[in-house]
Amino acid sequence: MGYIEPRTGDVLPPFKWDEEERAHLRARLDALYFLLYGITDRDDVRYIMDTFPKVRKQDEIAFDRYRTCDLILAYMNALEAGDAETIIAL
Numbered sequence: 001m002g003y004i005e006p007r008t009g010d011v012l013p014p015f016k017w018d019e020e021e022r023a024h025l026r027a028r029l030d031a032l033y034f035l036l037y038g039i040t041d042r043d044d045v046r047y048i049m050d051t052f053p054k055v056r057k058q059d060e061i062a063f064d065r066y067r068t069c070d071l072i073l074a075y076m077n078a079l080e081a082g083d084a085e086t087i088i089a090l
Contacts, residue, residue: 024087027071031079034072040080042073 005012034045049069050056059067067090074088 028075030072031075035079
């Protein structure tokens with residue numbers, strides 16, 4: 001159930017499932033895709049994100065705001081500033 005570390009060949013234990021980390025990874029990837037497709041206007045990003053009403057509803061129930069959209073916009077700002085390592089705290 002582990003995976004092999006490519007550099008050393010060691011078998012490592014399986015990674016721990018972390019829903020919060022996954023949310024940040026997905027948001028960073030979404031931000032990167034928006035930028036790669038040339039969608040840099042924040043209003044356009046919000047409009048596109050509004051086409052996912054189930055995600056919005058789940059976020060509003062869990063966080064009282066559309067957190068996924070907020071994370072994507074924050075990661076877009078970080079990526080445009082040249083920072084691909086920052087973990088956004090909202």
